[in-house]
Ligand SMILES: NC(=O)c1ccc[n+]([C@@H]2O[C@H](COP(=O)([O-])OP(=O)(O)OC[C@H]3O[C@@H](n4cnc5c(N)ncnc54)[C@H](O)[C@@H]3O)[C@@H](O)[C@H]2O)c1
């Protein structure tokens with residue numbers, strides 16, 4: 001495949017990709033705004049060498065993976081524009097796709113055919129290169145949201161890249177991607193952050209966390225995620241997220257009304273329906289890993 005990979009943002013996702021992509025590239029260059037993280041990436045052998053400026057790192061690369069928070073991508077495109085090469089393939093891992101595509105349009109006039117937007121549906125609540133794991137993408141989905149003008153060779157190379165990393169590649173229209181991920185990823189993160197914050201405030205007076213166990217731990221694991229990353233995602237995918245938050249408010253009010261009126265039958269039906277929905281999800285994910 002390509003000879004030189006440049007990873008911009010050598011954190012959990014960029015670092016995990018770099019670790020696993022070793023066999024595909026002769027050299028891996030890393031760029032990161034956090035110099036300590038970059039030094040650590042080099043010390044851990046995740047990258048061969050670090051570079052302070054994205055344009056320097058990308059200039060001589062054959063494949064560029066952008067793995068920064070989504071809010072950083074537009075300024076990065078601006079920095080890369082003067083050194084953008086037609087014989088290089090560019091892709092990203094951002095959790096939202098519509099805003100990345102719009103950013104490319106604003107900077108380049110149109111989305112360059114050799115930029116293929118992507119999103120691995122795999123991750124963790126941890127950040128930074130220290131958390132990087134070469135097996136992170138094994139058996140997981142990666143959604144690519146190419147455009148009608150995307151270059152078939154670039155698309156093929158990005159597919160080949162993720163397949164090598166152990167992932168299953170699918171394609172989706174960007175708007176559909178953002179709606180789907182708002183429901184299954186962005187909404188749950190907002191709920192977990194909100195609950196952890198609300199109970200954290202109570203804990204200050206009542207020390208309730210002392211008595212919290214698996215239920216609270218499972219529900220709020222993702223509230224340990226990086227606030228900067230999630231700030232960017234919520235701002236980028238505002239409309240689908242607000243729509244779902246409205247639906248969630250209505251659903252919560254329905255449950256509250258059933259509890260208030262002690263409507264045991266409907267409350268039981270409500271919890272049973274929820275359990276069936278989760279069982280269906282578990283079956284689906286088990287089948288996906290088969
Ligand atoms: N964490 C997840 O579960 C997950 C899953 C799929 C996709 N994503 C997406 O992947 C991207 C990276 O997430 P992560 O979890 O790896 O975060 P991370 O914080 O672990 O890594 C991001 C890295 O980018 C660096 N960075 C920030 N701005 C930069 C800039 N302008 N130039 C160069 N480096 C910069 C940071 O210093 C950091 O090291 C985000 O867009 C996120 O939405 C995350």
Ligand SMILES: O=C(O)C(=O)C[C@]1(C(=O)O)C=C[C@@H](O)C=C1
Nearest residue numbers: 095120121122123124125185222
């Ligand atoms: O497992 C986690 O901790 C994650 O947050 C992973 C997760 C998700 O919500 O499922 C988070 C953001 C992504 O863009 C993709 C995956």
